[in-house]
Amino acid sequence: MRFVRELTSWSSGTADPEQFPYQAVVTEFHRVGKHFVKKELLVQLDQARARVNARTTPARELSAFLDVALDKWDARYDYRSYLALPLLPLPGHAPESGPAGRMAEEVDRPGPGDGRRERDRLLVDLVADALAFELAASTDAIDLLPEQRPGPALVAKRCRLGVRAASSALTRLGLAGAVTEQDPVAAAVALHRLAVTGRDPARERALGLSMLPVYVSHDEYLFIRVLQAYECVFAGVAEELRGTIVALDTGRPRPAAGRLAYARELISGAGALFSLLATMQPAAFRTFREYTEGASAIQSRSYKIMESLCRTPEPERLDSTAYRSVPEVREVVRAGQPSIDRAYRAAVHAGSLRGADLDLVRQQMAAFAEAVLTWRRTHHRLATRMLGARSGTGYTEGTPYLAAVRAVPVFTTVSTENRPPRTDPIGGCCE
Numbered sequence: 001m002r003f004v005r006e007l008t009s010w011s012s013g014t015a016d017p018e019q020f021p022y023q024a025v026v027t028e029f030h031r032v033g034k035h036f037v038k039k040e041l042l043v044q045l046d047q048a049r050a051r052v053n054a055r056t057t058p059a060r061e062l063s064a065f066l067d068v069a070l071d072k073w074d075a076r077y078d079y080r081s082y083l084a085l086p087l088l089p090l091p092g093h094a095p096e097s098g099p100a101g102r103m104a105e106e107v108d109r110p111g112p113g114d115g116r117r118e119r120d121r122l123l124v125d126l127v128a129d130a131l132a133f134e135l136a137a138s139t140d141a142i143d144l145l146p147e148q149r150p151g152p153a154l155v156a157k158r159c160r161l162g163v164r165a166a167s168s169a170l171t172r173l174g175l176a177g178a179v180t181e182q183d184p185v186a187a188a189v190a191l192h193r194l195a196v197t198g199r200d201p202a203r204e205r206a207l208g209l210s211m212l213p214v215y216v217s218h219d220e221y222l223f224i225r226v227l228q229a230y231e232c233v234f235a236g237v238a239e240e241l242r243g244t245i246v247a248l249d250t251g252r253p254r255p256a257a258g259r260l261a262y263a264r265e266l267i268s269g270a271g272a273l274f275s276l277l278a279t280m281q282p283a284a285f286r287t288f289r290e291y292t293e294g295a296s297a298i299q300s301r302s303y304k305i306m307e308s309l310c311r312t313p314e315p316e317r318l319d320s321t322a323y324r325s326v327p328e329v330r331e332v333v334r335a336g337q338p339s340i341d342r343a344y345r346a347a348v349h350a351g352s353l354r355g356a357d358l359d360l361v362r363q364q365m366a367a368f369a370e371a372v373l374t375w376r377r378t379h380h381r382l383a384t385r386m387l388g389a390r391s392g393t394g395y396t397e398g399t400p401y402l403a404a405v406r407a408v409p410v411f412t413t414v415s416t417e418n419r420p421p422r423t424d425p426i427g428g429c430c431e
Helices: 002-012 022-032 039-050 057-069 100-108 115-138 152-172 184-196 201-209 219-249 253-269 272-277 282-289 301-310 327-334 340-350 355-387 399-405
Strands: none
Touching: 002 022, 002 039, 022 057, 022 201, 039 057, 115 152, 115 184, 115 201, 115 219, 115 272, 152 184, 152 253, 152 272, 219 253, 219 272, 219 282, 219 301, 219 340, 253 355, 272 355, 301 327, 301 340, 340 355
C-alpha cells in the first residue's frame, strides 16, 4: 500500500517535514473516509507526529495537519477539526493583537492588502474548488467520493448557485465582470480558472489538505466547503466588529458606521451560500452525518466571537452548551471582552456620539442586526429541511436549539422591531 510504504520510508529517514508524503496520506483518507481509516495506519501517523518538532513553519504545518487527521483517534474530533480550520489561511487579527493606535489607523484606512482582501480570496477559492469537484466528478475525471453522485441537472444548478455565492466577494475584489458566461457550467469553469490564476503553492496545498471527509459520499465535499466559507465570513465580520468598537472608543462614529455597513454586507452577501448548501441530497446528507457525531456548528468559534462582540451574552447563555463548547471564547468574554453595546453606551454617555452621527450609527447597527437575524432564520429553515426533528451531531438538540436562538437580540441598545423580517430564499425558492 502506497500510504504505508511512503510513510515508513519517511519515518525511517530524516523525517523532514517538507518531505512528508501528504498526498499518499490524503489519498488513503479519501479512499475510505476519515472515519474508516484502519487503526494500524492511524498508529503510524501518530508515531510520525511524535517525531515532528514544531519549531519551523513546515513542522508546524505538518503538526497541524496530523492533529486534524488524527482527531478521531485522539478523541478530539469536533467542528473545528472536521472542517480542518487550522489548515486554512483564515486571515484576521487576534482581539489582543497590536496597540490601539495601530488598530485605530486600520479602522480609518482598511487598505487593499488587509485581511478583507485575503478573506474574499479565500471564499472565492473555497466555492470555486467545490464547483471544480462537481464538474470533475460529473465527467468521471476523478473517483473521489463516488457514492450518491448527483445528476447533470443538479450539477448545473450547483454551478449557477455557486457562481452567485462568490459574486459579492468578486465584486469587492474588483472582479465584478470577470465571470460573464451565461451557461452555468461554463461560468463555473471560468470562476475556477480565475481562482487558480496566480495562486501560490502553499495556498494550493492548504486547500487540498483541508478536505478530509468522514465518508465517501459525494455531497460531503460541498458541505465542508460551504461551512468553511461561512467560517471565513464570520471571521471577517468579527474583524469589522472589532474595528467598530475601536472607532466608537476613540470618538470616530463615521468609521464605526462604515465598519458596521461592511459587516452587514458580508453577512447578507453570504446568504447565497445557503441556496448552494440547500442543493445537498437529503439522503446523502443523512448518510455521511452518521459519522460526524461530535462535530456541530454550535461549536463554531468564529460565530461565538461575532455574537459576543455585538453584546455580552447573558449568564445563562454563557453557561449553555453553545459557549461551553468553545471554552477559549467563553473565558475571553468572562474576562471582560469589549462589545459594541458597551462601546455605544460609553460613547453616548461621553457625548462623543450624538446628533446625526448617533442616528447613523444606530441605523447601521439596526441594519446589521437584521442581517444576522435573517441569517439565523434561514439557517433554521435549512436545518429543518435537512434534519427534521433529528438531534444535532455535536450532542446537541438540533433544530429546537436553532428555533430557540433565532430571535435572540443581536444588540440590547438598538432594536429591529420596526423592520419587517426577511428570510433569504433557499433551495428552489425564488432563485
